[in-house]
Amino acid sequence: xxxxxxxxxMLSNHEVLTHIxxxxxxxxxxxxxxxxxNAMKAENLETVMKEVRDxxxxxxxxxxxxxxxxxxxxxxxxxxxxxxxxxxxINERPTTVAELDCIIEEMDARFSDDQGQDILAVVVQxxxxxxxxxx
Amino acid sequence: xxxxxxxxxxxxxxxxDFSKRTVDALEDQxxxxxxxxxxxxxxxxxxxxxxxxVTEGMISHGSGSAHVTVEFRLVVFRPFKGExxxxxxxxxxxxxxxxxxxxxxxxFIPATYLFEGTTYDVKENVWVWNNEExxxxxxxxxxxxxxxxxxxxxxxxxxxxxxLEGSRExxxxxxxxxxxxxxx
Numbered sequence: 296x297x298x299x300x301x302x303x304x305m306l307s308n309h310e311v312l313t314h315i316x317x318x319x320x321x322x323x324x325x326x327x328x329x330x331x332x333n334a335m336k337a338e339n340l341e342t343v344m345k346e347v348r349d350x351x352x353x354x355x356x357x358x359x360x361x362x363x364x365x366x367x368x369x370x371x372x373x374x375x376x377x378x379x380x381x382x383x384x385i386n387e388r389p390t391t392v393a394e395l396d397c398i399i400e401e402m403d404a405r406f407s408d409d410q411g412q413d414i415l416a417v418v419v420q421x422x423x424x425x426x427x428x429x430x
Numbered sequence: 431x432x433x434x435x436x437x438x439x440x441x442x443x444x445x446x447d448f449s450k451r452t453v454d455a456l457e458d459q460x461x462x463x464x465x466x467x468x469x470x471x472x473x474x475x476x477x478x479x480x481x482x483x484v485t486e487g488m489i490s491h492g493s494g495s496a497h498v499t500v501e502f503r504l505v506v507f508r509p510f511k512g513e514x515x516x517x518x519x520x521x522x523x524x525x526x527x528x529x530x531x532x533x534x535x536x537x538f539i540p541a542t543y544l545f546e547g548t549t550y551d552v553k554e555n556v557w558v559w560n561n562e563e564x565x566x567x568x569x570x571x572x573x574x575x576x577x578x579x580x581x582x583x584x585x586x587x588x589x590x591x592x593x594l595e596g597s598r599e600x601x602x603x604x605x606x607x608x609x610x611x612x613x614x
Contacts (some may be wrong), residue, residue: 299436301472303503306432313481316436325454337462343476344465346533354516384513387433397514397575397613 305378308386309364315348355388358423374406374414383417388417388419388422431509433477435472438501439463443487445494456481464504468605471583474506474534484507507534511554514613518574522557524550527612529574536607539576543611567613576610 322336351357354409364385371381389395392411396402402411438458443550447455457478464475469472480503487496507517515536517529525589526544529537541550568574584603 297438298469298472299438299501301433301435303434303436308431311432311476314505318477336458339467340461340465340477340535342466343533346590347476350532376546379510381512385518387514394575397577400512414575 305362307382307383307408308351308354309359309361311347312351312356315344315351349422353426354386354427356386357420357426359385362383363422367417370417370421371414376414384414384418386420388418388425391418431507431513431515432476433473433506433508434503435506436482436501436503436508438499441500442563443496443498445469448496452484452487452498453481454523456484456498456502459503460500460502468583470585472603474606476505476507477531479480479503479505481595496555506604511578511580514575515610516575519574521570521572522550522555522568524552527557527574529569529576534608535573536604537576537610538607539610539612543579545612548612575613577613578608579611580609582607582609 308347308370367385371384376384376399383394383398384386387394387398389398391407392415395415399405441456441459443452444461445454447458450458460481465477466475469475479501482503483501487498489496496609515531517531519527520530520535522526523542526538526540528535529539533539541548544557545559545561545581547561548557550556551558554567556570557568559568584605584607586602586605
């Protein structure tokens with residue numbers, strides 16, 4: 296085993312969820328086409344796929360689409376936010392100033408109160424809310 | 431929270447898998463080896479993302495398996511320092527709070543990283559945040575938001591037999607552990 300590049304790039308939760316959902320659909324299709332034996336996967340893979348899926352389906356990314364995120368990125372480009380901050384905003388979908396304050400470093404110094412409210416408005420407008428808690 | 435890492439590895443495809451398409455056989459082998467495993471100093475591997483390059487399969491002397499060198503990318507759980515995540519409280523003790531997500535359990539908030547004014551209730555075995563007039567109980571299974579502060583990796587080396595001292599089981603440190611704080 297050789298690690299060529301430990302960090303090619305970052306993935307948003309939405310991308311990971313889409314990938315796992317696509318894998319599941321592909322395995323299901325194999326299962327129906329050629330039978331269960333060929334669709335058997337390693338136990339560790341089944342476990343981690345289920346657990347990550349459960350976690351992500353309860354998070355705000357469950358209802359996101361590619362279009363949502365693209366629209367959000369266009370709208371938010373007016374504000375000088377760092378890449379990591381944008382990724383966290385997409386993953387966590389903050390709805391209060393307190394939540395936004397956790398994510399954005401030195402928020403008081405970089406943005407005025409009004410700007411903070413504007414960012415939240417952009418978030419609420421473009422990113423769908425998280426699914427209701429059922430557990 | 432998730433990153434993409436590229437790897438190169440020698441994958442051995444056994445003859446029984448020759449009936450599968452090569453891509454599927456390789457994918458299964460790679461997932462069986464890496465999914466849900468911690469790679470030292472990298473993070474927790476989730477699944478294969480894509481295969482980028484595959485060499486021709488070589489059959490070695492004495493076995494019928496095809497040996498293929500594959501370059502591929504994996505989805506890896508490795509939150510960056512300062513990232514804010516959500517999880518659930520799995521247990522509390524005098525030393526701090528243990529937090530887990532559905533797929534990763536080794537997250538710990540030491541007492542010193544909790545909010546100011548947080549006290550430990552010995553009777554109830556719970557941490558309480560006294561914010562002005564209100565008391566917030568950090569109960570088990572409560573959803574909690576935390577910020578990544580430190581990460582530790584433990585190489586899982588085998589223990590020499592003479593150090594085992596009769597017991598077969600050794601207490602192992604978790605291979606990958608994240609130390610976090612309550613954001614604020």
